Amino acid sequence: MSQSGDVFGAMLTDAFAVARGFGRRPLAGGRLPRPVIEIVERDDGLINGLLAESYFCEPDQWPPYDHRALDRVRGRVLDVGVGAGRVALVLQDGGVAVTGLDISAGAIEVSRARGVRDLVHATVDQHATAGERYDTFLLLGNNVGLLEGRDRARAFLAALAGMASPGAQIIAQGTDPYGTTDPVQVGYHARNRELGRLGGQLRLRLRYRELATDWFDYLVCSLDELAELVAGTGWVLSDVDNADAPYYLVTLTPQS
Amino acid sequence: MSQSGDVFGAMLTDAFAVARGFGRRPLAGGRLPRPVIEIVERDDGLINGLLAESYFCEPDQWPPYDHRALDRVRGRVLDVGVGAGRVALVLQDGGVAVTGLDISAGAIEVSRARGVRDLVHATVDQHATAGERYDTFLLLGNNVGLLEGRDRARAFLAALAGMASPGAQIIAQGTDPYGTTDPVQVGYHARNRELGRLGGQLRLRLRYRELATDWFDYLVCSLDELAELVAGTGWVLSDVDNADAPYYLVTLTPQS
Numbered sequence: 190m191s192q193s194g195d196v197f198g199a200m201l202t203d204a205f206a207v208a209r210g211f212g213r214r215p216l217a218g219g220r221l222p223r224p225v226i227e228i229v230e231r232d233d234g235l236i237n238g239l240l241a242e243s244y245f246c247e248p249d250q251w252p253p254y255d256h257r258a259l260d261r262v263r264g265r266v267l268d269v270g271v272g273a274g275r276v277a278l279v280l281q282d283g284g285v286a287v288t289g290l291d292i293s294a295g296a297i298e299v300s301r302a303r304g305v306r307d308l309v310h311a312t313v314d315q316h317a318t319a320g321e322r323y324d325t326f327l328l329l330g331n332n333v334g335l336l337e338g339r340d341r342a343r344a345f346l347a348a349l350a351g352m353a354s355p356g357a358q359i360i361a362q363g364t365d366p367y368g369t370t371d372p373v374q375v376g377y378h379a380r381n382r383e384l385g386r387l388g389g390q391l392r393l394r395l396r397y398r399e400l401a402t403d404w405f406d407y408l409v410c411s412l413d414e415l416a417e418l419v420a421g422t423g424w425v426l427s428d429v430d431n432a433d434a435p436y437y438l439v440t441l442t443p444q445s
Numbered sequence: 446m447s448q449s450g451d452v453f454g455a456m457l458t459d460a461f462a463v464a465r466g467f468g469r470r471p472l473a474g475g476r477l478p479r480p481v482i483e484i485v486e487r488d489d490g491l492i493n494g495l496l497a498e499s500y501f502c503e504p505d506q507w508p509p510y511d512h513r514a515l516d517r518v519r520g521r522v523l524d525v526g527v528g529a530g531r532v533a534l535v536l537q538d539g540g541v542a543v544t545g546l547d548i549s550a551g552a553i554e555v556s557r558a559r560g561v562r563d564l565v566h567a568t569v570d571q572h573a574t575a576g577e578r579y580d581t582f583l584l585l586g587n588n589v590g591l592l593e594g595r596d597r598a599r600a601f602l603a604a605l606a607g608m609a610s611p612g613a614q615i616i617a618q619g620t621d622p623y624g625t626t627d628p629v630q631v632g633y634h635a636r637n638r639e640l641g642r643l644g645g646q647l648r649l650r651l652r653y654r655e656l657a658t659d660w661f662d663y664l665v666c667s668l669d670e671l672a673e674l675v676a677g678t679g680w681v682l683s684d685v686d687n688a689d690a691p692y693y694l695v696t697l698t699p700q701s
Contacts, residue, residue: 228494236655237654
């Protein structure tokens with residue numbers, strides 16, 4: 190198995206070829222195109238597959254909170270984790286000045302091929318040194334996860350603060366993981382807390398065909414935990430939309 | 446991760462609940478039902494996801510060779526690896542006396558719940574001691590794979606011979622794996638041969654959520670290799686249908 194490398198990009202590139210119906214595509218038995226599936230493995234051995242076509246879905250297939258997120262957008266937008274560009278394309282078509290950011294070179298290439306004009310291949314920390322300023326930061330597709338945990342959350346939010354125009358906002362979508370009674374999940378959360386981690390601080394890696402990323406943290410947290418992570422960062426939780434619980438949408442604004 | 450156990454059965458049980466739209470189902474974030482995906486991991490780290498709904502697909506979604514296989518059926522049938530019963534149900538509805546065999550208790554339960562009347566939870570070796578006789582053995586859904594490799598092929602075909610009525614036939618579907626130029630596949634085949642294994646003698650395990658099977662062999666082989674495996678077993682390769690290559694359908698009949 191090849192460690193590291195652009196696993197997400199390789200997966201999106203194949204999924205894009207399947208969606209278009211031409212180009213090099215994964216085949217079953219060398220002949221039949223098959224759906225591209227993103228495999229997410231957790232460090233306790235839990236493994237899940239997700240249909241990669243969801244990264245390409247049109248607005249009529251979006252969850253309702255994604256539409257409500259876009260209603261809040263104003264000014265210049267940084268789409269953090271642009272992926273296949275599903276959100277950036279809709280904003281761009283609506284005349285919004287949107288920049289797509291991703292750490293995956295393959296995601297950047299797929300977004301470019303699909304028509305996203307302004308793209309940056311970088312981490313938020315790297316991009317914060319570029320001198321650009323934004324009015325809205327979008328963290329959709331469960332990308333509250335990018336806060337990772339207590340340490341990374343502070344650095345991540347600081348990087349966004351460094352790119353923030355006066356009165357900027359972060360619009361982020363997350364999922365409260367604690368409604369479950371599944372012993373596999375409840376046990377994982379308990380072990381995490383014993384280790385001093387947040388309960389839903391998932392240790393994950395992506396796998397796609399012969400590729401695997403290194404292990405990384407990805408955060409699913411409650412709104413209370415999110416409020417704690419935000420405290421003292423210069424951002425405040427100024428709005429919470431919990432209408433589709435356990436999925437939520439939050440707006441962070443600069444502390445006045 | 447829990448080793449062994451009925452991984453395939455747990456996966457089919459969830460997929461059946463999703464297909465019916467009620468019962469305990471896998472949920473994303475504890476709320477949205479998600480498609481059930483069977484994850485197949487190879488011992489070199491290659492990993493693939495497959496939509497479990499394919500085990501439930503109706504005849505109009507079947508590959509054409511499955512229909513041609515059913516045209517060959519006669520007499521009393523043993524469906525080896527009945528799975529969710531997709532083939533057995535069609536035969537039964539057509540008035541054929543069909544028995545579904547599976548080593549997965551969950552597969553047997555799903556097939557029973559879907560209406561398959563005659564089911565046996567056993568290996569072919571175990572069932573060969575029961576004194577039943579069949580006119581047709583079906584190995585569809587790529588189940589030439591159950592021959593595993595040189596050693597198991599002889600024992601597997603002997604078990605079927607022990608349950609064969611005079612003039613019985615085996616109808617089996619396989620896939621020739623050697624058309625690819627993918628270095629991951631070509632390299633795997635070469636390493637297998639260096640180890641004295643057949644090129645496409647895959648070492649696999651199934652994973653589903655926190656469950657994983659032990660590693661097992663599953664064979665994808667060329668028609669030439671299949672002919673070699675069959676030689677001297679008392680069965681002969683009496684018909685080959687290669688119209689949908691690399692997928693093929695073979696009929697084995699007793700050596701006269």
